[in-house]
Amino acid sequence: MDGVKSSNYYFMLIQPNTLFLGRQFIHLNTVDNTMNHASALVAKSKPADGALVLADFQEAGRGQTGNSWTSEAAKNLTFSVVLFPSFLRVNEQFYLNMAVSLAVRAVAETLTGKTALVKWPNDILLGKKKVAGILITNTLRGGHLRTSIVGVGLNVNQVAFPPELKNATSLRNVAGKEFDRKSTLEVLCEKLEQYYLLLRSGKKALLKEEYLNCLYGWRRKLKFYRPDGTGFEAEITGVDESGLLCLNSGPAFRRYNFKEIIFDLG
Amino acid sequence: MTFKEIQELIKLVNKTNLSEFKLEQGDFKLSMRTAAYTEAKTQKLQAIPSVVPMTAPAAAPAPATSPAPAAQPAEEKPAAKAEAEPAEDKYVPIKSPMVGTFYRASSPDKPPYVEIGTHVKKGDVVCIIEAMKLFNEIESEVSGTIVKVMVDNETPVEYDQVLFLVDPD
Numbered sequence: 001m002d003g004v005k006s007s008n009y010y011f012m013l014i015q016p017n018t019l020f021l022g023r024q025f026i027h028l029n030t031v032d033n034t035m036n037h038a039s040a041l042v043a044k045s046k047p048a049d050g051a052l053v054l055a056d057f058q059e060a061g062r063g064q065t066g067n068s069w070t071s072e073a074a075k076n077l078t079f080s081v082v083l084f085p086s087f088l089r090v091n092e093q094f095y096l097n098m099a100v101s102l103a104v105r106a107v108a109e110t111l112t113g114k115t116a117l118v119k120w121p122n123d124i125l126l127g128k129k130k131v132a133g134i135l136i137t138n139t140l141r142g143g144h145l146r147t148s149i150v151g152v153g154l155n156v157n158q159v160a161f162p163p164e165l166k167n168a169t170s171l172r173n174v175a176g177k178e179f180d181r182k183s184t185l186e187v188l189c190e191k192l193e194q195y196y197l198l199l200r201s202g203k204k205a206l207l208k209e210e211y212l213n214c215l216y217g218w219r220r221k222l223k224f225y226r227p228d229g230t231g232f233e234a235e236i237t238g239v240d241e242s243g244l245l246c247l248n249s250g251p252a253f254r255r256y257n258f259k260e261i262i263f264d265l266g
Numbered sequence: 267m268t269f270k271e272i273q274e275l276i277k278l279v280n281k282t283n284l285s286e287f288k289l290e291q292g293d294f295k296l297s298m299r300t301a302a303y304t305e306a307k308t309q310k311l312q313a314i315p316s317v318v319p320m321t322a323p324a325a326a327p328a329p330a331t332s333p334a335p336a337a338q339p340a341e342e343k344p345a346a347k348a349e350a351e352p353a354e355d356k357y358v359p360i361k362s363p364m365v366g367t368f369y370r371a372s373s374p375d376k377p378p379y380v381e382i383g384t385h386v387k388k389g390d391v392v393c394i395i396e397a398m399k400l401f402n403e404i405e406s407e408v409s410g411t412i413v414k415v416m417v418d419n420e421t422p423v424e425y426d427q428v429l430f431l432v433d434p435d
Contacts (some may be wrong), residue, residue: 090363093400121398137401139391140363242365243398258398259367 012054012182014189021050021081021196022189031055034080035137038149042139047082050193054079054185075158076170077185081192083148087200090140094243097122097136098211099199100150103191104132105214108154111184112175117216119265120236120245121258124154125216128265129169131155154188156181167265212238216263223264231264267294357431358408362423366397370419378419380430384412392430395423410434 016022024047031037034053041047057073085096101122108116108124108131117125124132135151155170156179171179198207212218217236224247225231234249244255279287279298288297362368370378370393380392386406395402414431417423 090402093402094398097398097400121400135399135401137403139403139405141405143363243400258396 012185014052014182014186016186016189016193018050018189018193020048021193022052022185024048024051026051026053028053028055030057030059032060033058033151034078035135035149035151038080038082038151039137042082042147042149049082049084050189051082052079052189053082072158074181076156077152077154077181077188079185080149080151083150083196085145085148085196085200086141088145090143090145091242092204093136093138093145094121094239094241095199095204095207096145096148096150097134097243098207099195100134100136100152100192102207102210102214103195104134104152104154104188106191106195107184107188108132108171111171111179111187114174116214118211118214119216119263120239121243125265126169126171126174129167131169131171131174150192152188154184156184208239215239223266225262225264227260227262267291267296272296356433357413358410358434359428360392360404360406360408360430360432362395362425362427362429363404364395364397364402365425366395366402366423368417368419368421368423368429369394369396369401370415380412380415382412382415386410386412386432404429406430406432408432408434 011027013027014022014025026037026041028034028037031053034055037055038047038051038053041051041053055078058078083096088096101118101124105116105118105124108126112126114126116131119125119130122134122136123130124134132152132154134153137149137151139146139148155168155173157172158170159173161168171184195207215236219235219237221233221235223231223233232249234247236245237248237253238246240246240255244257245261246253246255247261275287275289275296276298286297286299289295370380372379372394379390379394380386386392387409388407389405391403392406392412393404395404410432412430413433416428416430423429
């Protein structure tokens, strides 16, 4: 096995078939969370574009502000990638979200052989269960993005989930077999780079088309909840330039912000 | 909005004693200032005992069909600028570069990035604007001291909305 054993701990070495993504690779045993580690890296040194920080255990894994992300040690892949998308204007940042979501979705589908979809804005579903989450933090400069730290948490080999995560699943639970984390991470690097390069070459329409095609509930009647608990049926008709979810509930057509709407995954 | 509708609106605004009118519908923004606006402004300036050479009021009563009859030169810079300015003008605003939700800290259990009195350097993160689960760290473009926080935590902000006032070094 190509890895390094250090003080009774096995460190992975990855060799993704990429130009830059994951070529600089930092594997940590335990860290508060990889987002913090990656932003500290940006602040203190000059990491390469595509530098990847992987942690086997995050003491304070981050979901969206306030939500914590729990993951069993060394079962899954929790990592952050440093990117410098200075070609993107501030109001184009949802395209980065589309590119990353599509990459992780593609990996989930390829490895399990089952249809994977994106639940707006960026959860990855296998069936109706969440297999991966994405968190993106940007710094801005002069109307453009300066750095983006893309955090991905993919459930790989975890079998049991705490009751509060009843909607969680893993590649293993869906495919019925164990996955090699190293090669899974390499495939992730390759897909992330592939979609990021599409974005960098300006293929925004293509990304949006594929994003809609892979969007859970697109052009289908779905049940939604408002934050006050009231439910309604609507069809997702699209996503606007800023990423707002466009819903047609029959009498009304409206755009929704994240946190204005909750999906009913049944 | 059609050209005709804009015309109607201008007529309507002219009939009122409004000094300023702003309308926003999605990406469409319209703002009008009437003669009353200039009057109000000059009155305020004249209250200060100083000789303010009036820039010729460009408010020639335009025909109502003109697309912008009430349009005034936006900047009427009087000579007695320094005296007329309120003290806040020496403060530099930090504005929101985007529409989103304003967060003062990186997570609810963390202290705010800045408080009133915090000294920031150019490039220091002062807040986060979140939109569609994308988190944007907003950096200060000046070095100075935060003198005012203009927005409440976890509330929506508009593009170009002032978030903080900084007393520059």
